[in-house]
Amino acid sequence: MKQTVLRSYARLIARAGVNIQKGQEVIIYSDLDQPKFVALLVDECYKAGAKFVKTEFSYQPLTKLHYRHCSVTTLSKVEEWEKARLQHYVDILPCRIFLTSEDPDGLKGINQAKMVKASQKRYPVIKPYRDQMENKDQWCIAAVPGAAWAKKMFPELPKGRAMEKLWEAILFTSRVNEDPVAAWEAHNKDMHARCDYLNGLGIAELRYKGENGTKLTVGMIPEAEFKGGDEPNMKGIRFNANIPTEECYTSPMRGKAEGIVYSTKPLSYQGQLIENFSMRFENGKAVEVHAEKNEELLRQMVTMDEGAGYLGECALVPVNSPISESGLLFYNTLFDENAACHLAVGMGFADTIKGFENKTLEECHKMGINDSMIHVDFMIGYEGLDIDAVTRDGKTVPIFRKGKWAF
Numbered sequence: 001m002k003q004t005v006l007r008s009y010a011r012l013i014a015r016a017g018v019n020i021q022k023g024q025e026v027i028i029y030s031d032l033d034q035p036k037f038v039a040l041l042v043d044e045c046y047k048a049g050a051k052f053v054k055t056e057f058s059y060q061p062l063t064k065l066h067y068r069h070c071s072v073t074t075l076s077k078v079e080e081w082e083k084a085r086l087q088h089y090v091d092i093l094p095c096r097i098f099l100t101s102e103d104p105d106g107l108k109g110i111n112q113a114k115m116v117k118a119s120q121k122r123y124p125v126i127k128p129y130r131d132q133m134e135n136k137d138q139w140c141i142a143a144v145p146g147a148a149w150a151k152k153m154f155p156e157l158p159k160g161r162a163m164e165k166l167w168e169a170i171l172f173t174s175r176v177n178e179d180p181v182a183a184w185e186a187h188n189k190d191m192h193a194r195c196d197y198l199n200g201l202g203i204a205e206l207r208y209k210g211e212n213g214t215k216l217t218v219g220m221i222p223e224a225e226f227k228g229g230d231e232p233n234m235k236g237i238r239f240n241a242n243i244p245t246e247e248c249y250t251s252p253m254r255g256k257a258e259g260i261v262y263s264t265k266p267l268s269y270q271g272q273l274i275e276n277f278s279m280r281f282e283n284g285k286a287v288e289v290h291a292e293k294n295e296e297l298l299r300q301m302v303t304m305d306e307g308a309g310y311l312g313e314c315a316l317v318p319v320n321s322p323i324s325e326s327g328l329l330f331y332n333t334l335f336d337e338n339a340a341c342h343l344a345v346g347m348g349f350a351d352t353i354k355g356f357e358n359k360t361l362e363e364c365h366k367m368g369i370n371d372s373m374i375h376v377d378f379m380i381g382y383e384g385l386d387i388d389a390v391t392r393d394g395k396t397v398p399i400f401r402k403g404k405w406a407f
Contacts, residue, residue, distance in 0.1 A: 001167045006037055009142075009171060010044040012180040012243065016230070017140030018095035019239045022049035025092055029056050030099040033146035038099065050095075060106035060271060067111050067118075075114065076121030086129035096139040103148035104331035107271025115270065116300055123305070123373040131361055135351045138239040141334055143170050152331050173244045173323045173335065184230075184240065191229030195248050197407060198226040198316075198399075202392040205256070206314060206399070208341075211384035212262045216281065218314055218343075219256025221368040222392070224352045226250045226316075234357045246323060246338040249315035251348035253368040255284035257311050261343065265329065265336045265379040267298075273331065274298050277378075279345075285309045286345060302345055307372030313344035319383055319403035333377050341381030341400065346374035 014020055026045045030038050038055060045053045066075065150162035157165060175183040208216040228248040230238045260280040267274040277291035277298055286302045286309040289295065302309040317340055318324070324339035348371070350356050350364035365371050387400035398406035 001164065001171075003040075005171060005176060007040055007044065008180050009174065009176045010037065010041040011047075012174070012176060012184070013041060013097060013140055013142050014044040014048045014050075016181055016184045017142060017240050017243050018097055018138040019230075019237055020045055020048040020050050020095050020138075021237060023051045024049070025094040026050045026053045026097065027056065027089075027094050028053065028097045028099065029058070030144075031101045031146060032057055032059050033101040034099070034144040037144050041097070041099075045095075045097075054094075060102055063271075064107060064110050067114050072114055072117045072121070075118035078122055078125040083125070083129075086126065090129055090132045093133060093137040096137065098139070098141045099144050100141060100332065100334055101144045101146035101149060102271065103146060104152050104266075104268045104273055105271070106148060110271065112270070112297060112300060116304065119373065120304065127373070134361055135234045135356065138233060138237055140239065140241055140243060142174070142243045143332065143334055145170065149332065153328065169326060169328055169330075173326065173338075175244070175322075188229035188240070191245075191248060194405070195226040195228045198248060198389075201389055201397055203389045204392045205390045206252075207388045207390065208259075208261065208380070209386050209388075210262065210380070210382070212264070212382070213278075214259075214261045214380060214385065216257065216259035216261045218311060219253040219284075221251065221253045221353070223354050223367055224250050224252075224369075225354050227349075227352055231351065233351075242334060242338070244323065244335070244338055246321040247315040247317045247342075249313055249349075249352075251350075251352045251369050252311050252314050253284075254307075254310050254348070254370040255368075257281040257284045261380050263378055263380060264340055264382040266331060267376070267378045268331055268333055269297065269301060269376060272297060274301075281311075284311065301374065301376060304346075305373050307370050308346050308374050310345065310370045310372070311343055312346045312348035312370045312372065312375055313342075313377065315342050315344070315377070316387070316399065316405075317341050317381060318400070318405050319381060336379055337377045339381075340379040341385060341387070341403075342377045342379045344375055344377040346370065346372035346376055 042053045145163045145166035150166040154162040205219045226248045230240045232238045262278045275293040279286045280288040291298045348369040383403040389397045
């Protein structure tokens with residue numbers, strides 16, 4: 001891949017993604033797959049005005065070794081130096097960039113019970129620090145190719161060609177082949193216009209109906225808004241949290257979901273794939289789940305904590321989005337969620353509440369925003385999905401027909 005194109009991508013992440021302000025610190029989280037691109041990104045972060053750029057690398061085989069050899073007590077302990085680091089992040093609010101490239105099957109065979117227990121024990125210690133940063137910082141999730149991920153998508157190709165094909169797909173769907181900054185300005189404008197229309201309807205509930213058996217009604221929070229594209233944090237700095245993104249999303253009312261929904265794409269969760277699954281909701285909570293592959297992992301996911309089985313997001317994405325029209329199954333939520341309508345169980349987004357900057361996180365939770373240690377998107381959209389909005393004045397307005405916008 002040409003260095004000039006990769007540098008344009010790095011510049012897009014630094015400037016339109018997290019939108020680094022002069023003097024801010026930056027943290028880049030990455031797997032080991034693309035160190036040269038990480039170096040490009042670090043350079044572009046400094047050129048955008050960063051004071052200091054820190055990189056943290058992870059490696060799935062090491063994660064598996066830790067969970068094989070360490071006790072739950074060791075894995076779940078949050079050391080004092082970790083708390084000091086988290087407090088430092090609260091104080092300085094660094095930009096955070098997450099570069100995903102991991103193998104969709106990279107944690108296959110890991111001790112899931114041990115992973116769940118360790119996460120559940122660590123979360124209450126880490127949560128207060130995360131809550132203090134909520135909606136105050138800038139962050140962005142983007143992707144680079146990993147060899148195992150590329151071979152999963154293009155098994156018929158040699159590794160080098162598979163990596164090149166994945167680069168091409170990432171750059172195309174991220175609008176890097178055009179003038180990236182101008183392309184994203186136009187894209188964000190379109191997303192904002194669609195959200196304005198949805199917010200003007202006064203939606204009380206969304207009704208999903210699919211030829212595959214999906215029949216679900218989800219209640220909305222009266223004060224919540226649809227968001228999409230770049231949005232400001234509480235300090236007024238605009239940033240794009242996902243590159244790419246095609247979704248108009250909101251957080252629904254906790255406890256207001258009834259019916260059943262069927263997945264239309266595999267879900268990559270904890271380094272494993274959950275395939276062909278369904279969830280049935282009563283009083284807002286997932287009370288029954290089934291999956292052809294990794295059903296127990298799915299069950300663990302929706303019981304991670306008290307809020308894990310409730311919905312935290314409803315996102316609208318047409319089947320004629322660029323990612324969907326690529327015809328590729330990415331086995332990666334960042335991309336697959338932007339190819340289809342999706343829901344998420346777990347944590348909701350406080351910044352979907354109108355005037356959230358003048359409210360505490362606790363006030364947003366009382367208004368209906370779900371709270372959880374997880375936030376997991378799963379795809380339900382396809383050509384056979386219809387969605388209607390029932391407004392607060394009793395009207396029924398078509399939102400999606402056959403997987404596409406109805407307006």
